[in-house]
Amino acid sequence: MTVRTENTSPEKKKTQALCVFVAEKSEDPFGLPKMHQKIDHTVKQVCKETKGKIGSISVIHTHQMVPAQRIVISGIGPRHKVTHESVRVSAGRLAKRMSELGIDEFCIVIPDSFPLKLGIAAGAAVEGVNLSLYSFDKYKSDKKTKQPSLTILTDQSKTSGAVSKSNSISDGVLYARGIANLPPNECNPAHLAGLAKSLASKNKLRCTVLSKAELRQSGFGGISAVGQGSKNEPKLIIMEYNGKKNEKPTVIVGKAVTFDTGGISIKPADKMDEMKFDKCGGCTVFGIMKAASDMKLPVNLVGIVPSVENMPSGESYRPGDIIKMYGGKTAEILNTDAEGRLILFDALSYGIKAYKPKEVIDFATLTGACIVALGTNVAGMVSNNDRLAKKLEESSQRTGEQVWRLPINDDYMDMIKSDYAEIRNTGPGRVAGAITAAAFLASAVGNTPWAHFDIAGTAWVQTGTKDKPYNPKGATGFGVRLILDYLSQ
Template identity: 45%
Template structure:
């Protein structure tokens, strides 16, 4: 479904009008509904509930926008208008209210039907109505809408690419997609293939891809910005398919592993948005792409690998592969760009789903200021995080017997151990944070502005964080 947005004066529109409205404490058939996104036809207009005053926030407005998108599609509405003025008297900054509303509409409109033989592509014309007298001026409104549109389109790109099956996106075809996007938006794109990675000593990421006919790739995207100085580096795990390798997952555990590339998709989408938005802060995105398969050439339990930073890794489980590709990616990123901050994002451990469920992603960091900034950005964007410890004592679980480090520490504190492993590949000079988004890679059911499937988690969080930097 596509929703085309147009800013228009209220007096120039004569079709169905949607009026956003707070729900009163006492709900009747003549009032707005209780839940954000509920639409009721009252007095010739469609009344869109924003929920109750006590719970009003940008997130509730975003959910209302998502509900409106679904209602328009369900009722086959070809064109409608929605009044913006009610959003300006809610006590929120007009920019926040409009951004959240537009994001919700466009995120709620996302569907993935690329491979359905009967994929009906609906197009809806939605006019955003202003009265020209109160609230922000036309120029400001256009700016708010454009920003929110870029952000939503970037999230939806991350969702769409995450949805793509492994016979369509593999490390090699992912490179082609990244190069195309980079050329379109003005990013610098560099690609290191498996031979180049092997020659430079990146033995961990190369080993993970050895079992596949499409070997590992490291994709580097650069947004120059205008502020100068060191860049912020985002490092994403992109396992285009993860069977577990010789530590084979059960069959139902392999299904949905196309989403194991979600961290990398969030990084690509964030870099594309940074370029389109013209962010002042320089940003680098490094995507570690691999496919973890079983073959005679695949790496095995008991193998010992040598990573790019020279440390040796004893393989206990070939299904703990994400930390291996990230290890070399983190070393490469720090050495090459000396970033002001480095943040990796990965569907790393099932343990984070046990710890935090599907409401928050795990956050581990060596730097309190960076962790606090990311947490705050998560609260503002509603892509929420929760910090876990990185006490040195946890290293004992992965201290190697025959090598420097083991790639698995067993079941206890699984998410923390994943972060502790990655910490061994970052120096103390660089503020670093690790986001474990395994619980947020896909929605099990339809949500207010996300259908079942890939969520695109991390894009709005990163953009909120980057916008907060001076």
């Protein structure tokens, strides 16, 4: 959608809808001057009735008494509790209401009197609007192709950079969602590799894709084993963005199982259709790489996406198999549905060996155990580095993408020791399932600063997901905004 900023005074702006925020227990919306006696009176009455409660939206038709056709008042909660997230949510609700009304363009007023810094508030509003108007309609004949344009009425000198940045970040999230929502009959590992090459050519990224034969020859035993049961061959996708000379890169790894049946340890049929979302970690990496390039971030990034389809067949790997992963470590297979950690182990090991990064971060829809522990609104985070974990937690607070750090120590590492190989791909029974999965990955990264995000609950809207206007049904693109915020600090 089209977003721009203007210095125009609200009372002079000709628009279909002039949208303003009002704090709880206030009768004066932020930045709305006196306009017309009847309009001013109605605004005060509406504010009294709605009490500025977050989520409340009231539309006042002006009947040509002022240039704006409508004044739209959105509650934003207590003034002292206004945050990035409350602006994002309120702006998202405004956008959805404007779309429902069939409005072609609307304005949001962000004045100097707003409780947040103007750049922060304007950026959050843009994200809320952009992300809320997303819909995946590729396979529908009735497509919602037209979206309303947005003008932020604010001090341009303080907000134009933030708005441009938020546009790029939003585009990255929407790009990740668009791939993640693709059905498995269209999006297999080869298709994902093709998308990476296209993204690279348009965004000045370097892209390398390793084939099935190259993976076997180079010792990627985890990716090769998981992918061998499907006619759709596995791929390892590597994208490089260079925004700063002579600096070690950040490596970001994302699990991309384009469909996960569980393999020989097959999953129950219920909700197996949602296993198209098992590629969401990889899609997050795609979105980060796109936005980082668009924003011209002064960092070096390597995005690594191991992609497979986990299928049962006569060629599938089995419980009881012992495989040699990248770097030479052996793993006993106890459950073929614990496949994500195998392909991530290969990718993490390769990324550290090939690029010697300053840090490595991975995203994966890794375990149902994480949903049992934290639900569907908080991602689990495991890290071997307190400084990295703290910085990522701070970014999550700004972006509203909630994370909770889980522990890891030698006791958890002992839980994945194998009697027949060096490690095994599940812990003992169902205890600490999210952490033992992370422990498997920890055995690949060694002392390299590392953070792992288990996004099994947050990668798409599912049972128990909190209703947020900027997360419509389907993939959420979780993690794109968080990492871009982290990289921007």
